Amino acid sequence: xxxxxxxxxxxxxxxxxxxxxxxxxxxxxxxxxxxxxxxxxxxxxxxxxxxxxxxxxxxxxxxxxxxxxxxxxxxxxxxxxxxxxxxxxxxxxxxxxxxxxxxxxxxxxxxxxxxxxxxxxxxxxxxxxxxxxxxxxxxxxxxxxxxxxxxxxxxxxxxxxxxxxxxxxxxxxxxxxxxxxxxxxxxxxxxxxxxxxxxxxxxxxxxxxxxxxxxxxxxxxxxxxxxxxxxxxxxxxxxxxxxxxxxxxxxxxxxxxxxxxxxxxxxxxxxxxxxxxxxxxxxxxxxxxxxxxxxxxxxxxxxxxxxxxxxxxxxxxxxxxxxxxxxxxxxxxxxxxxxxxxxxxxxxxxxxxxxxxxxxxxxxxxxxxxxxxxxxxxxxxxxxxxxxxxxxxxxxxxxxxxxxxxxxxxxxxxxxxxxxxxxxxxxxx
Numbered sequence: 560x561x562x563x564x565x566x567x568x569x570x571x572x573x574x575x576x577x578x579x580x581x582x583x584x585x586x587x588x589x590x591x592x593x594x595x596x597x598x599x600x601x602x603x604x605x606x607x608x609x610x611x612x613x614x615x616x617x618x619x620x621x622x623x624x625x626x627x628x629x630x631x632x633x634x635x636x637x638x639x640x641x642x643x644x645x646x647x648x649x650x651x652x653x654x655x656x657x658x659x660x661x662x663x664x665x666x667x668x669x670x671x672x673x674x675x676x677x678x679x680x681x682x683x684x685x686x687x688x689x690x691x692x693x694x695x696x697x698x699x700x701x702x703x704x705x706x707x708x709x710x711x712x713x714x715x716x717x718x719x720x721x722x723x724x725x726x727x728x729x730x731x732x733x734x735x736x737x738x739x740x741x742x743x744x745x746x747x748x749x750x751x752x753x754x755x756x757x758x759x760x761x762x763x764x765x766x767x768x769x770x771x772x773x774x775x776x777x778x779x780x781x782x783x784x785x786x787x788x789x790x791x792x793x794x795x796x797x798x799x800x801x802x803x804x805x806x807x808x809x810x811x812x813x814x815x816x817x818x819x820x821x822x823x824x825x826x827x828x829x830x831x832x833x834x835x836x837x838x839x840x841x842x843x844x845x846x847x848x849x850x851x852x853x854x855x856x857x858x859x860x861x862x863x864x865x866x867x868x869x870x871x872x873x874x875x876x877x878x879x880x881x882x883x884x885x886x887x888x889x890x891x892x893x894x895x896x897x898x899x900x901x902x903x904x905x906x907x908x909x910x911x912x913x914x915x916x917x918x919x920x921x922x923x924x925x926x927x928x929x930x931x932x933x934x935x936x937x938x939x940x941x942x943x944x945x946x947x948x949x950x951x952x953x954x955x956x957x958x959x960x961x962x963x964x965x966x967x968x969x970x971x972x973x974x975x976x977x978x979x980x981x982x983x984x985x986x987x988x
Contacts, residue, residue, distance in 0.1 A: 561660050563598045564641055567605035568668055572637040574610055574901055581610045581901045609644040611733065611900040615693070615707045616640055619647055622691040623683045634669045635677060642681055647688070654685045702726070707733060711908045712893075719943060720970075727972040732896040732903070736977070738775040739766070740787070741795040741823070743858050744830050747786070749773060755786050768976065769800035771827075790857040795823040796898070798969050798979035799940065802887060803827040805965075805983050806936045810835040812882040817870040817925045820847030822854045822863075824887055829860045839877070841868040871920050874927025881928045883935075888918040890939035890946050894971060894978020911945060918950045926958060929986045935961075938981040942968055947980040960988045 573579040642661030645652040665674040694701040703713040706729035716725035756763040766772025819840035848865040964983040
C-alpha cells in the first residue's frame with residue numbers, strides 16, 4: 560500500500576477531526592518518514608491541495624453520494640478527499656491509480672467493509688466527471704466554489720477591494736508560496752548564502768523588499784541545509800522583514816516586542832542592533848517563548864529576554880522606558896492564506912470583529928511603554944481595514960501624544976508577497 564497516500568490521509572483526518580494545523584502536521588510527518596524528495600512533494604501536494612480546496616472539494620464529493628456528506632464517517636471522508644483530489648485536480652495521476660490506491664487505503668485505514676463504499680463513489684466520479692463541474696455563474700457563491708474560499712470571505716474581499724481586485728486576490732491565495740530566507744547579518748552575508756544555496760541545488764534570488772531577504776525556488780528537505788542549521792539564516796517571508804526596518808532599532812536601544820512568538824521579527828531586530836542592547840520578547844505561551852530562546856541561541860543572539868507577559872499588561876510593567884516598540888498584533892492572517900492552506904476554513908467573520916478590540920487594547924498598552932521621542936510600529940499579516948487602518952485611527956483619536964509617520968499595506972496580488980500591514984508612530988509628548 561502507498562505510504563505517501565496513507566500519510567496524507569492521516570493528516571487530513573487529524574485536520575478535520577482533531578483540529579490540527581496542516582502545516583504543523585505535515586512537517587511532523589515528513590520529519591518522521593523517510594520519503595524521497597519526489598514523495599515529499601507528492602505528500603505535500605495531496606495534503607495542501609485537499610485542505611486548501613476544502614468545502615469546494617467536499618461539494619464535488621457530495622455529487623456522487625447517496626447520503627448527506629455530514630453522515631459520512633470522517634475516516635472515510637479523509638480517504639475520499641485524498642482520492643477525489645487526485646481525480647479532479649492532479650492530471651499526472653491516472654484515475655485508475657487514484658481509485659485502486661484509495662480502495663486499498665480504505666481497507667487499511669477504515670476497514671474492508673468501507674472499501675466497497677469508497678470504490679463505488681470514486682468509480683461513479685470517474686464515469687461522470689462533469690457531474691460535479693463548478694457552476695460558471697458570475698455570482699459570489701460560484702466564485703467561492705471555483706476559488707476554494709468560504710462565501711463570507713469572498714464577500715468581505717469584494718466589499719473591501721472591489722470585485723476585480725478580489726478575483727485576483729482569491730486566485731493568488733491558491734498559488735504556491737516560495738521559501739523566503741533572512742540572512743543573519745551577524746554571521747554572514749547575502750552573497751555567501753546565495754552561493755551556498757546554489758551549491759545545495761536551489762534556485763534563489765535577492766529580495767527587492769529587504770536587504771537580508773532571499774527568495775528560493777523549489778527545495779528539498781531544509782533540515783539538510785547546513786547554513787540554516789548553523790544559524791546563518793532564518794525562514795521568514797520578505798514582507799514581514801519590512802517591520803524591523805520600519806522600526807529602525809539601533810545598537811544599545813531598549814526594545815519591546817509585544818507579541819513576539821515565533822520570534823522571526825524579534826531576532827531580526829536583534830541583528831539590526833548588532834546584538835547590542837536589550838529586547839523584551841513578550842508572549843502568553845511558555846512553549847512559544849522556548850522556541851524564541853532556541854532560535855536566538857541558534858542565531859547567536861544574546862540580547863533577547865523572553866518573558867511570559869500578556870501584551871495588555873506591558874504598559875504598567877515598563878512605563879515610559881522603551882526606545883522602540885513593535886506590536887505585531889494577533890490577527891486574522893488573511894494576508895497569508897496561500898501559505899496556510901487551512902486558515903481560510905478555520906476563520907470566521909465573527910472572529911474578525913473580536914480581534915479589532917484586542918488589537919486596540921494591546922496597542923494602547925504598548926504605547927505606554929514608550930519614551931517621548933520613541934518609535935512604535937504596529938503591524939499585522941492581514942489586509943483588512945478593520946484590523947489595520949481602523950485600529951490605528953481609533954488609537955490616534957484617543958491618544959493625542961502620538962504622530963503617524965507612515966502607514967502601508969502590502970496587498971498579495973499586487974506585491975507578489977504575503978499580505979502585510981504596518982504603521983509607524985512616534986511619541987511626541
